[in-house]
Amino acid sequence: DAGVTQSPTHLIKTRGQHVTLRCSPISGHKSVSWYQQVLGQGPQFIFQYYEKEERGRGNFPDRFSARQFPNYSSELNVNALLLGDSALYLCASSGGRALRGNTIYFGEGSWLTVV
Amino acid sequence: DAKTTQPPSMDCAEGRAANLPCNHSTISGNEYVYWYRQIHSQGPQYIIHGLKNNETNEMASLIITEDRKSSTLILPHATLRDTAVYYCIVSSSGNTPLVFGKGTRLSVIA
Numbered sequence: 001d002a003g004v005t006q007s008p009t010h011l012i013k014t015r016g017q018h019v020t021l022r023c024s025p026i027s028g029h030k031s032v033s034w035y036q037q038v039l040g041q042g043p044q045f046i047f048q049y050y051e052k053e054e055r056g057r058g059n060f061p062d063r064f065s066a067r068q069f070p071n072y073s074s075e076l077n078v079n080a081l082l083l084g085d086s087a088l089y090l091c092a093s094s095g096g097r098a099l100r101g102n103t104i105y106f107g108e109g110s111w112l113t114v115v
Numbered sequence: 116d117a118k119t120t121q122p123p124s125m126d127c128a129e130g131r132a133a134n135l136p137c138n139h140s141t142i143s144g145n146e147y148v149y150w151y152r153q154i155h156s157q158g159p160q161y162i163i164h165g166l167k168n169n170e171t172n173e174m175a176s177l178i179i180t181e182d183r184k185s186s187t188l189i190l191p192h193a194t195l196r197d198t199a200v201y202y203c204i205v206s207s208s209g210n211t212p213l214v215f216g217k218g219t220r221l222s223v224i225a
Contacts, residue, residue: 004158033212035213041217042117042202042215042216042217042218043159043213043215044215045212045213045214048212056212058212088156090158090159092213102208103149103161103164104161104213105161106151106158106159106160106161107158108157108158109157109158111156
């Protein structure tokens, strides 16, 4: 079975531009989360979606937005890119049911460089 | 902030067991202990998780103390490919965002 897939794997953008990152969860998983990982740090939570509804938001500016589609895939959008947005963006999926001990699985990430 | 404390780095000889400690003294009764690892430039890889009983799978064993305030991840026969940053995380469920600390950088040495 395919794991969490993300695209693109690498991209370079200029300051002020907009970027869209895409994620397909593991088949059957209904919850998708996004994380940002800057160099030398652990991943930081950005958003969580379940059944197309936002269920959680981390401490990120409004330039960051996301959505989940009926097929449970998701997009992360970042507007007005800053140099500090350069990071590895990780998508994670889980079964989404409120079962204790449910496991979150990560994709390989999208490397964003802002120049 | 992360609810766990891990040593920043550890070394282990190839073929030996790697024992990675984690302190989580404020863990709640409904929180599980999860372990992930991240090999350079890749996404975090799930290893194992547990509530209060010791757990074992094909990758590792997880030993949780009786008071649940600490745990140890054991890689029984470390290989060079186990060199990675290992994260210990406490979380109540897969619906709760994971809070990562800085993890332990494990270096397996030939």
